[in-house]
Amino acid sequence: MSFARPLLLLALGLLPLWWWLRAKRLARLSGTQMSDVRPAAGAAERLWVARLPVTLRSACLGAWIIAAAGPRIGAARSETRSEGISIVLAVDISGSMQAEDFAPANRIDVAKQTAIEFVRARTSDRIGLVAFAGQALTQVPITTDYAVLEQALRELHPGMLEDGTAIGTAIGTAANRLRRAPGKSKVLVLLTDGVNNKGTVDPRTAGEAAATFGIKIYTIGIGTRGQAPMPTEYGADGQLRYEMRPVEIDEQLLTEIASMTGGRYYRATDTQSLRHIFEEINRLEKTEVEQVVYRRFDEAYRVPLALGLVALALEIVVAGTFAVRVP
Missing domain, CATH: 3.40.50.410 (von Willebrand factor, type A domain)
Incomplete structure (x- = not known):
């Protein structure tokens, strides 16, 4: 596999930075930022559910960055031409x-x-x-x-x-x-x-x-x-x-x-x-030799694009049902 725009993959490095900045911001806040609609659940479960939307959002962004980089699957064929x-x-x-x-x-x-x-x-x-x-x-x-x-x-x-x-x-x-x-x-x-x-x-x-x-x-x-x-x-x-x-x-x-x-x-x-x-x-x-290389690729961006959409949909569902942000 190769990428048509490999430099875009550098944007994946911004996701850990976003997580780190978000953790610092939440640490400065007092009180409970996320509330579980099931109050009988334990604290550990409430923390996991609270982190699920942002995790799905990170997966969505990561998948879309990979899709934007243009993943492709294919092979190269070389042909040597010489004028004897x-x-x-x-x-x-x-x-x-x-x-x-x-x-x-x-x-x-x-x-x-x-x-x-x-x-x-x-x-x-x-x-x-x-x-x-x-x-x-x-x-x-x-x-x-x-x-x-x-x-x-x-x-x-x-x-x-x-x-x-x-x-x-x-x-x-x-x-x-x-x-x-x-x-x-x-x-x-x-x-x-x-x-x-x-x-x-x-x-x-x-x-x-x-x-x-x-x-x-x-x-x-x-x-x-x-x-x-x-x-x-x-x-x-x-x-x-x-x-x-x-x-x-x-x-x-x-x-x-x-x-x-x-x-x-x-x-x-x-x-x-x-x-x-x-x-x-x-x-x-x-003898002058000219080498011509032919490359044929199948675009593979649809898979990470679809995974990103699925992660986004799950984030919306989870944020609206299991984990609800309260003021």
Whole structure:
């Protein structure tokens, strides 16, 4: 139970004060103020009857104060509304992503697992997936079905597309998905380990177009510094052969693209740094949550109001029959 006007309950404290003032006033008076119409009754009974009207009046006033305070019975129901962010993950699946410079696996396996952890950390966002190498292809349109998205991430592997690194085409494909997505915030997370060498779309031009659509791009360069064991060819046994080769990432290009769209460029040199990068992006891109609380109450003032009326009626009856004030 709650009260619509709880401050009125403070008036209940005036009732004991009224009793105290009345007792002091009666103590100063001499003689008998109340007379029992049954003179044969004892003094104790006459005192009880004499106090009954004022007791009923106090009960009446107390009940009416409670009624005036607006007692109500009900419950509150909360509803959470959130305007999710539209996100596209663009993952490089070129052959160089099989380089084994990320423990305990190669680049693509670590990138997939980290991206899955990122998806699991989101709650109400719409997320899509674009895979790119020599060309770009949407694997999952923007969706809230995280199970489908997670499965698509697990199935990514080099060789699905023509080899190469078409960064501009990847940005254009992702931006084309995001520009029609609902919501105010639109984010592209692009992960690559190379230099743009394929595709007909210039990466800077694609970045400028994304900026006009209000798309923020976070670019991640993945690969150790210096040299790394790079896949070269398959041997007769069907296993990949590796050679130590320089790691080449166009960090200047990735920095420019991120800067022109209000995003940021990150360099991941190992598994732990890649995980920290995704965690930071997760913190930076928060979903706005609005909580609406609905309250429904049933007014309960009728009960104390009725009790007050009953007490008032009893006071009138008692004062006119059993206890009569005499001059």
